[in-house]
Amino acid sequence: MELNERSLSILEAIIEGHIASGEPIGSRTIAKQGKLKLSPATVRNVMSDLEEMGYIVSPHTSAGRVPTDKGYRFYVDSMLQVRDLSSEERQWIDTHCNATGLQTEQLLKRAGHILSRMSRYTGIVLAPRFSSTTFRHIEFLPLSQGRLLVIFVSQSGVVQNKIIEMEGDLPERHELEQVTNYLNHSFSGMTIEAVRGQILTQMREEKALYDKMLARALALSSEVFVGEVEDDLFVEGLANMLDQPEFSDSNSMRRLVKAFEQKRNLIQLLDKTQSAQGVQIYIGSQSQYQDFEGCSLITANYTNGKQTLGSLGVIGPSRMAYSQVVPVVDYTARLLSRILHKELE
Amino acid sequence: MELNERSLSILEAIIEGHIASGEPIGSRTIAKQGKLKLSPATVRNVMSDLEEMGYIVSPHTSAGRVPTDKGYRFYVDSMLQVRDLSSEERQWIDTHCNATGLQTEQLLKRAGHILSRMSRYTGIVLAPRFSSTTFRHIEFLPLSQGRLLVIFVSQSGVVQNKIIEMEGDLPERHELEQVTNYLNHSFSGMTIEAVRGQILTQMREEKALYDKMLARALALSSEVFVGEVEDDLFVEGLANMLDQPEFSDSNSMRRLVKAFEQKRNLIQLLDKTQSAQGVQIYIGSQSQYQDFEGCSLITANYTNGKQTLGSLGVIGPSRMAYSQVVPVVDYTARLLSRILHKELE
DNA sequence: TGTTAGCACTCGACTGGCCTGAGTGCTAAC
DNA sequence: GTTAGCACTCAGGCCAGTCGAGTGCTAACA
Numbered sequence: 209m210e211l212n213e214r215s216l217s218i219l220e221a222i223i224e225g226h227i228a229s230g231e232p233i234g235s236r237t238i239a240k241q242g243k244l245k246l247s248p249a250t251v252r253n254v255m256s257d258l259e260e261m262g263y264i265v266s267p268h269t270s271a272g273r274v275p276t277d278k279g280y281r282f283y284v285d286s287m288l289q290v291r292d293l294s295s296e297e298r299q300w301i302d303t304h305c306n307a308t309g310l311q312t313e314q315l316l317k318r319a320g321h322i323l324s325r326m327s328r329y330t331g332i333v334l335a336p337r338f339s340s341t342t343f344r345h346i347e348f349l350p351l352s353q354g355r356l357l358v359i360f361v362s363q364s365g366v367v368q369n370k371i372i373e374m375e376g377d378l379p380e381r382h383e384l385e386q387v388t389n390y391l392n393h394s395f396s397g398m399t400i401e402a403v404r405g406q407i408l409t410q411m412r413e414e415k416a417l418y419d420k421m422l423a424r425a426l427a428l429s430s431e432v433f434v435g436e437v438e439d440d441l442f443v444e445g446l447a448n449m450l451d452q453p454e455f456s457d458s459n460s461m462r463r464l465v466k467a468f469e470q471k472r473n474l475i476q477l478l479d480k481t482q483s484a485q486g487v488q489i490y491i492g493s494q495s496q497y498q499d500f501e502g503c504s505l506i507t508a509n510y511t512n513g514k515q516t517l518g519s520l521g522v523i524g525p526s527r528m529a530y531s532q533v534v535p536v537v538d539y540t541a542r543l544l545s546r547i548l549h550k551e552l553e
Numbered sequence: 554m555e556l557n558e559r560s561l562s563i564l565e566a567i568i569e570g571h572i573a574s575g576e577p578i579g580s581r582t583i584a585k586q587g588k589l590k591l592s593p594a595t596v597r598n599v600m601s602d603l604e605e606m607g608y609i610v611s612p613h614t615s616a617g618r619v620p621t622d623k624g625y626r627f628y629v630d631s632m633l634q635v636r637d638l639s640s641e642e643r644q645w646i647d648t649h650c651n652a653t654g655l656q657t658e659q660l661l662k663r664a665g666h667i668l669s670r671m672s673r674y675t676g677i678v679l680a681p682r683f684s685s686t687t688f689r690h691i692e693f694l695p696l697s698q699g700r701l702l703v704i705f706v707s708q709s710g711v712v713q714n715k716i717i718e719m720e721g722d723l724p725e726r727h728e729l730e731q732v733t734n735y736l737n738h739s740f741s742g743m744t745i746e747a748v749r750g751q752i753l754t755q756m757r758e759e760k761a762l763y764d765k766m767l768a769r770a771l772a773l774s775s776e777v778f779v780g781e782v783e784d785d786l787f788v789e790g791l792a793n794m795l796d797q798p799e800f801s802d803s804n805s806m807r808r809l810v811k812a813f814e815q816k817r818n819l820i821q822l823l824d825k826t827q828s829a830q831g832v833q834i835y836i837g838s839q840s841q842y843q844d845f846e847g848c849s850l851i852t853a854n855y856t857n858g859k860q861t862l863g864s865l866g867v868i869g870p871s872r873m874a875y876s877q878v879v880p881v882v883d884y885t886a887r888l889l890s891r892i893l894h895k896e897l898e
Numbered sequence: 899t900g901t902t903a904g905c906a907c908t909c910g911a912c913t914g915g916c917c918t919g920a921g922t923g924c925t926a927a928c
Numbered sequence: 929g930t931t932a933g934c935a936c937t938c939a940g941g942c943c944a945g946t947c948g949a950g951t952g953c954t955a956a957c958a
Contacts, residue, residue, distance in 0.1 A: 234950055247902050252951070270909045270950045311714055314783070345694055349706060357710045361694060365702045367714040369656055438659070447811040450803075458795075458803045465810060466792040579921055592931050597922070615921045615938045 211261075216287070217244055218254050219263055223275045223283045227527050230453045232272035277492035280504070280526055284489050290534045297326065298539065305543055312366045312548075317442050319520055319544050324445025326536040329452075329524030330468070334478040335440035336366055336517040343395040343403055348384050348428065358432050363397075364512050364548050372431045379424060387425040395429075403433050441471045441478070454502055454525045467499030478519050481507045487538050492526050504528050508541035513549040520544065556606075561632070562589055563599050564608055568620045568628045572872050575798045577617035622837035625849070625871055629834050635879045642671065643884065650888055657711050657893075662787050664865055664889055669790025671881040674797075674869030675813070679823040680785035681711055681862040688740040688748055693729050693773065703777050708742075709857050709893050717776045724769060732770040740774075748778050786816045786823070799847055799870045812844030823864050826852045832883050837871050849873050853886035858894040865889065 211219070218238060225233040225241075235251040238244075255273055258264050263279035266272065275283070293301075304322050305315065316333045323331025341362035349357040354374040361367050379387065395403050407430050415422060446468055455461055468474070477497070481488050490505040500523070507521030520541055522533050556564070563583060570578040570586075580596040583589075600618055603609050608624035611617065620628070638646075649667050650660070661678045668676025686707035694702040699719040706712050724732065740748050752775050760767060791813055794800055800809055813819070822842070826833050835850040845868070852866030865886055867878050 232950090236950075248950090249902055249904090250900085253901085256952080266951080268909060269907085269952095270948085272950065311716070347692065347704075349690055349710075351710050355710075357706065357712070359692075359704060359706070359712055361702065361704070365694075365696050365700075365714075365716055367702070367704055367712065369710075369712040371656070371710055445814075447807065447814050450807045450810055456803055458801055458806055461803055461806050461810075462792065462795045465795055469790075469792050577921090581921075593921090594931055594933090595929085598930085601923080611922080613938060614923095614936085615919085617921065 214244065214246075215254050215258060218251060219258055219275075219279065220283070220287050222255075222258075222264055222273055223279060226274055227529060230527060232267060232274045234272035237272065275527075277526065280491045284491065284530055288530055288534075290531050293535050293539055297536075301326065301536075301539060301543060305540075305547065312364075313440075315544070315547065316440075316518075316520075317444065319540055320442040320444035323520060323522050323536065323540055324448055326540075327522045327524065327529075327533045328448050329522050329528065329533070330446055330449050331442075331444045331520070331522055332474060332478065333442045333444075333520040334475060334518040335442070336362070336364065337439060337479075338368065338437040339400045339404075340515065340517070341366060341400055343398050343400065346388065346391050346395075346429070346432070348388055350378050350381075350384070354378055356428070358428070360432060362400075364517065368437070370432055372428070379428075383421065383424065386421050387428060390421065390425050391429055400433055403429075407433060439475050439479075441475050443468055443471070443474070449524070452525050452527075454527065460502070463499060464503075467497070470499070473497050473499065477505070478507060478521065481519050481521075482509060482516050485509070487534055487541075489530065489534070502526055504530075506530070506533050506537045508537050510541045510544040510548065513545070517545075517548060559589065559591075560599050560603060563596060564603055564620075564624065565628070565632055567600075567603075567609060567618055568624060571620055572874060575872060577612060577619045579617035582617065620872075622871065625836045629836065629875055633875055633879075635876050638880050638884055642881075646671065646881075646884060646888060650885075650892065657709075658785075660889075660892065661785075661863075661865075662789065664885055665787040665789035668865060668867050668881065668885055669793055671885075672867045672869065672874075672878045673793050674867050674873065674878070675791055675794050676787075676789045676865070676867055677819060677823065678787045678789075678865040679820060679863040680787070681707070681709065682784060682824075683713065683782040684745045684749075685860065685862070686711060686745055688743050688745060691733065691736050691740075691774070691777070693733055695723050695726075695729070699723055701773070703773070705777060707745075709862065713782070715777055717773070724773075728766065728769065731766050732773060735766065735770050736774055745778060748774075752778060784820050784824075786820050788813055788816070788819070794869070797870045799872065805847070808844060809848075812842070815844070818842050818844065822850070823852060823866065826864055826866075827854055827861050830854070832879055832886075834875065834879070847871055849875075851875070851878050851882050853882050855886045855889040855893065858890070862890075862893060 221238050221241060221243070222233045225237065235248040235255060238251050239246055239248040255264065258279075259266070259273065262276060263282060264273040264275055267274060301322055305318055313335070316335055320331040320333040323333070325331075341364065344363045345361040347359045349359070351357055351371065354377075356372050356374055356378065357369060358372060359367065359369045395406070398406070407426055410422070411426050411430065417423070446465065449455055449464060450461055455464055481490075487506060487508045490507075492502065492504065502525055503523055504526045505521055505523050506528075507519050509516045509519045511517055520537070522537055524533065566583050566586060566588070567578045570582065580593040580600060583596050584591055584593040600609065603624075604611070604618065607621060608627060609618040609620055612619060646667055650663055658680070661680055665676040665678040668678070670676075686709065689708045690706040692704045694704070696702055696716065699722075701717050701719055701723065702714060703717060704712065704714045740751070743751070752771055755767070756771050756775065762768070791810065794809055795806055800806055826835075832851060832853045835852075837847065837849065847870060848868055849871045850866055850868050851873075852864050854861045854864045856862055865882070867882055869878065
């Protein structure tokens with residue numbers, strides 16, 4: 209069965225009405241709206257068809273209709289018209305992101321804050337993956353008691369640090385310098401992924417057994433680069449979600465807060481989106497976790513001009529003002545890319 | 554009017570009963586409990602006195618009594634017996650904190666997690682204040698387009714980084730080296746507070762006008778050290794709070810989540826506790842913010858052996874299992890101090 | 899054949915009354 | 929000073945009744 213023009217406009221009216229009011233939409237409301245000159249009874253017939261096709265449901269007999277995930281999906285894919293940001297909005301975003309002298313981490317947090325403020329939902333930002341960043345600089349600082357502080361800087365200026373516990377004696381100062389120079393020189397410009405590979409290969413080679421400095425260098429750097437690093441995720445504006453009527457009962461609030469506290473799931477979710485380009489929209493629990501039932505996710509990646517660094521987005525109820533949020537996510541991702549793009553060749 | 558022994562035990566019974574059950578406690582319950590051989594009527598008389606003195610209230614006519622903030626305060630100050638941690642509990646905490654190779658930041662997050670897990674409430678950890686850390690090492694890395702990445706390491710191994718935007722040309726490589734050496738040499742071992750002072754004094758002196766290197770050094774370092782740095786706060790286990798019956802209605806949930814999202818207030822609150830020693834208990838909104846009405850805060854500072862670095866604690870409902878939580882906060886603070894104490898002389 | 903009016907029906911939300919049980923305060927007696 | 933007894937209060941659960949929004953179906957209309 210095909211959707212003709214009339215059913216399309218009725219579906220659209222239902223979805224937009226529901227997005228605006230949060231209430232189920234009845235046939236009367238649509239008929240009175242007057243755009244299409246139809247009686248409530250006719251609208252009812254069409255609604256009945258739409259329900260059969262799975263685009264809408266009625267929560268109970270005497271309520272109006274509400275879009276299903278399938279309905280939203282359809283709406284987003286074929287009827288959604290995103291608006292542009294006003295210049296004031298752009299400016300607001302710019303000034304809030306561009307405060308100079310920010311740590312990268314702070315910058316990402318700000319971006320999350322912006323997303324949440326502009327959308328009135330929850331903003332999330334996934335920090336650049338450690339393994340996909342590019343090597344730029346490494347430095348060792350001895351602490352006491354056989355502990356060594358390692359500072360690692362990626363090409364894009366992201367700083368990571370780690371304390372490693374040394375068994376036995378700390379390397380001498382000049383030895384450390386040698387190692388530092390060696391690593392800085394030989395890994396320069398490689399991705400961490402590649403660095404890992406190289407470390408592992410070299411460790412297997414004979415040379416490493418005899419060259420004491422090389423052995424040291426490999427031992428130290430493997431501590432830093434091999435092994436997992438937790439990804440960092442910033443969540444801002446969780447409280448916004450709790451103001452949404454769909455989460456106003458205490459059980460769903462609890463569920464939602466718990467879901468956001470389980471950052472691991474969210475990270476996985478955002479991670480999956482990294483391969484795609486442009487703004488992505490995930491609706492309902494379609495491809496997501498149970499915990500985020502009733503929620504939709506709008507994401508985009510940010511890059512350094514060449515490769516994807518991380519992703520960011522907005523989580524809101526499925527009944528989200530998609531047309532408002534999409535441009536915000538898009539613009540913020542572009543802005544972040546622009547800021548992080550100013551980097552060393 | 555004085556509290557005699559009998560009223561004391563009744564007050565104690567009310568408070569401990571209420572902590573255990575969450576319900577208002579009636580005269581009957583206490584009489585039946587049998588510890589003090591009294592009839593409900595007698596207990597009622599005493600309760601009436603206690604209410605008059607402000608230690609307890611009844612939420613409505615036909616409910617039992619509930620402790621007031623004053624009641625809790627009294628209980629905590631003069632009757633509380635904290636238990637010791639079992640060796641399993643200690644061990645659990647140790648293993649969860651001691652995973653080596655953690656960034657300091659991660660360590661603090663873990664501590665927060667531990668606090669929340671052990672207490673079943675919400676754990677908070679305030680990161681070391683930037684201004685009270687001790688200078689150890691600074692390093693400049695040029696990025697593109699007049700931007701400079703500054704990495705700063707404190708004595709205790711905390712790494713901060715900042716990108717500064719240079720007006721005009723970037724310093725030459727050898728110049729940057731000179732500056733780095735100068736700063737590392739002359740600020741070594743000073744607190745950031747002191748460094749700030751020195752920078753400001755030196756900038757006023759004539760010498761700075763003529764020595765180009767010095768001028769450069771001061772300009773750069775002032776960008777880093779002068780001006781505010783946001784303190785970092787980790788909140789873990791927010792969802793635990795929402796499982797408490799006192800916050801089970803959606804309004805107080807919302808209020809609470811919002812309160813926790815306003816990190817600034819929390820930071821101020823924890824900041825105030827920094828001057829005190831040992832475990833501190835703040836009850837109700839006594840000295841706190843409206844938003845945390847009905848909550849209590851148990852905190853302790855962590856140190857590097859010489860000076861306070863930051864503080865941590867647990868926020869729970871006023872009806873908190875104080876005797877269980879106090880030792881957890883205490884032990885975690887000590888553990889953190891011990892870990893961070895392993896530092897360079 | 900598509901559209902509409904009419905009507906009976908369903909169901910959630912709200913209201914008010916009723917009952918119960920827990921707990922209190924007061925008084926009088928021990 | 930302690931206790932028993934009694935009248936009183938009040939939240940919470942339960943039930944019946946009402947209201948209004950919205951539906952599905954059928955029959956009539958263009």
